[in-house]
Amino acid sequence: MTLIEEIINEKSITTGTVAFRMLLSVVVSAIVGIEREYHKQPAGLRTHILISMGATLIMLLSIYIPQTFSQYKPADPGRLAAQVVSGIGFLGAGAIMKFGFNVKGLTTAASIWVIAAIGLAIGAGMYWATAIATGILLFALIFLDLFEKWIFPSKFIKHLSVYSSAGFNLKTDPILELLKKHKANVRTIDIEQSFDEKRTSLYFVIQISEKVKINTLSEEIGEIEGVQKIKLNQIV
Template sequence: MNAILSHLIDEHFLLIIVRVLIALLLSGLIGFERELKNHSAGFRTHILVGVGSCLMMVLSLYGFEAYIEKYDNVRFDPARIPSYVISGIGFLGAGTIMVYGGTIRGLTTAASIWAVAGLGLVVGAGMYAVALFTTLIILLSLVFLNNFEKLFTKGKSSMVVEIVSYPNLAINKVVSVFEESNIKVRQVEVLKVENDLRSIFIKVEPNEELNRIRLFESLSSIDAVKSVSER
């Protein structure tokens, strides 16, 4: 029994467990911030990326020691697997980027996923202080810089409203609702979806007196409108 356990649990087991747990904690903090803002990649996604990349890093560091000791011609390159993690994480980040009526959404979440992958690799390498400092910087950027940016873009902000409707909807009725609310329409895009439904993305420039609840109620009351949401 002891022989089996010693074979399954090596000298690096506890160290690896600690690093995976730290990666879980740090990536979870960033994912929780994304979850609070209702982004597509939230708490679970960031944890999986952080823990997975940490696992790949410790695999690169400790997973091939037996082969190195047994075979003299085996070369140790701990940077090989992490390099593939960094380049391969792009497909997951790209999945969070979406275009609504000419407005690109999800770039920040894609960047946070890429950063969390880096955090996992750093924690897997045992660079805890760097990981903690970087997590703090990322959280400050996500939480506070967003409000700081709004100070400079005040008056230039835009909003994208998605209206799911049936084909018989007259778009001019929708536009008239925005005009009655003194909202400037910048762009209108119509996309056909399944089950004879279509999505209408309307990019508008909201005013300071905008009442979103009243606006959405007015849009929802139009015949053939199935749902209204803000993107």
């Protein structure tokens, strides 16, 4: 039996199992974090690594305490680790609130919650559960995202930012007319007025078909009188 096999099969917490499980936690969470980083989410590579490592360490500690201090029985190894489940909710809520205008960021919040659970599984030495859960998580984040956009093309959500010197009129604004022309469903509008710069910042969350040519839409918005700058980003 090789050293790696001995470490994998080891049930007690030793220096070898701690090092192996912490390293595995980094690798698994880095894969998921890179995917979130690619989609420019606030909870990206470093966040997922730190969450998973923290959950793994807490799980290791939960097992180590009753194993080492057996005189303090009865001891519940799951009691300390259980606090991760409720505590991770604060980070998940932060990921949702980061997007501001509507209920967005739920996918990232869910990935944070799942990566914490995976970290606990690694800490407990549940390697097959870790592999299966990681595979399903990546499948949901990557392939189901592509499938959803293909099967529900009108569910393409974008964040449109427009900076204009012409102000904004909710009833007759040409930006709204243009979005209506392209059959874009405006879900939310947020307006910021800068009196010093004499500029109005408009933030739209729009639901639009992928059949719409984004470059054409951006050019047409840019041609509207008073528009100084626009940004059109995907929300995942």
